[in-house]
Amino acid sequence: MKFVMFYHSLYSDWNHGNAHFLRGIVKELKKRGHEVDVYEPEGGWSLNNLIKDHGAEKLDEFRKYYPTLNPQFYNPDKKLNYEGILGNADVVIVHEWNSPELVAEIGKKKKEYGYKLLFHDTHHRAVSDEESMGKYDFSNYDGALVFGEIIRKIYQDKKWVDKVWTWHEAADADLFKPNRDEEKEGDLVWIGNWGDNERTEELMEFLIEPVKELGIKAKVYGVRYPEKAQQALKDAGIEYGGWLPNYKVPEVFAKYKVTVHVPRRPYVEMLPGIPTIRPFEALSCGIPIICSPWEDAENLFTPGEDYLLAKDGNAMSYRISEVLKSAQLAQSLSENGRETILEKHTCAHRVDELEQIIDEIESPLADEMKINNGK
Numbered sequence: 001m002k003f004v005m006f007y008h009s010l011y012s013d014w015n016h017g018n019a020h021f022l023r024g025i026v027k028e029l030k031k032r033g034h035e036v037d038v039y040e041p042e043g044g045w046s047l048n049n050l051i052k053d054h055g056a057e058k059l060d061e062f063r064k065y066y067p068t069l070n071p072q073f074y075n076p077d078k079k080l081n082y083e084g085i086l087g088n089a090d091v092v093i094v095h096e097w098n099s100p101e102l103v104a105e106i107g108k109k110k111k112e113y114g115y116k117l118l119f120h121d122t123h124h125r126a127v128s129d130e131e132s133m134g135k136y137d138f139s140n141y142d143g144a145l146v147f148g149e150i151i152r153k154i155y156q157d158k159k160w161v162d163k164v165w166t167w168h169e170a171a172d173a174d175l176f177k178p179n180r181d182e183e184k185e186g187d188l189v190w191i192g193n194w195g196d197n198e199r200t201e202e203l204m205e206f207l208i209e210p211v212k213e214l215g216i217k218a219k220v221y222g223v224r225y226p227e228k229a230q231q232a233l234k235d236a237g238i239e240y241g242g243w244l245p246n247y248k249v250p251e252v253f254a255k256y257k258v259t260v261h262v263p264r265r266p267y268v269e270m271l272p273g274i275p276t277i278r279p280f281e282a283l284s285c286g287i288p289i290i291c292s293p294w295e296d297a298e299n300l301f302t303p304g305e306d307y308l309l310a311k312d313g314n315a316m317s318y319r320i321s322e323v324l325k326s327a328q329l330a331q332s333l334s335e336n337g338r339e340t341i342l343e344k345h346t347c348a349h350r351v352d353e354l355e356q357i358i359d360e361i362e363s364p365l366a367d368e369m370k371i372n373n374g375k
Contacts, residue, residue: 042075293309
């Protein structure tokens with residue numbers, strides 16, 4: 001099959017977490033012999049920020065890690081060559097970062113070219129910004145892929161689109177894998193962006209204060225850390241590493257003994273059950289992970305075996321200390337987490353699911369033939 005996908009960026013993961021999952025999915029589709037074209041807009045904010053801060057040479061580095069991926073660019077200010085882009089497509093997937101105008105236009109072209117058409121939602125806008133979701137025209141879409149069961153129910157309740165499938169994110173387990181023999185450089189590492197004040201208090205309670213209290217060697221990677229946040233890290237003795245390309249994450253995890261997961265507030269309060277991509281990748285890398293409170297409403301993992309939970313900052317300090325002191329506990333978490341990913345949360349599993357979903361959708365041409373035949 002030929003897949004055509006419209007996303008914000010495949011090249012850049014600068015403050016753009018969806019690139020992580022997309023890369024793994026495209027790799028897996030290509031591995032299975034599918035033809036895949038990924039289109040991203042010229043001048044996209046994520047890629048622009050990446051090049052501005054770190055230079056265009058980072059694109060060459062990306063190609064070394066993902067030699068089979070070759071994203072295409074289009075000018076969002078000009079009319080697209082829809083025949084050239086969509087004419088031979090079997091499946092088209094449009095991500096929610098795209099403009100309502102592009103979403104609608106690709107929908108209108110569906111009948112002309114006969115592809116199956118899906119919308120892909122990987123954000124909390126369905127509950128945090130319902131007004132923006134109302135601007136999308138899904139009238140020609142076969143359905144939506146959403147990254148959590150609670151989002152699926154919202155789509156159904158709002159009747160935004162006829163069919164909705166839960167399609168969780170997952171780890172590219174070939175890239176995100178353990179390297180337990182790597183010599184350790186420190187105790188704790190956290191990889192994540194500051195988060196537009198969506199988890200400022202939580203990062204103080206579950207990351208910065210525990211590290212300060214324990215006096216352990218820690219490092220934090222991410223972008224959009226304001227001066228006040230960087231000062232808080234410094235006061236706690238935490239080294240700030242700035243942006244880290246996501247393909248380098250496995251190498252960094254291998255050099256530390258434990259990490260933490262601190263989900264953004266919208267996911268904890270409004271979207272329980274959606275862990276986002278980071279825990280999948282950490283578990284896949286086999287690094288012990290301790291989570292601030294979140295509800296695994298869909299039973300994706302096994303708390304206490306795959307990861308530990310900390311109900312507050314004091315509990316987080318205790319749990320971190322526990323993992324650092326007990327090689328047996330650390331090894332158990334590492335092995336269980338990796339095993340759970342390999343059993344049910346790899347990008348290969350998600351492509352299996354995607355292929356099944358596509359099989360469920362009858363092509364527009366088949367529908368038209370039924371009508372013409374009086375069925």
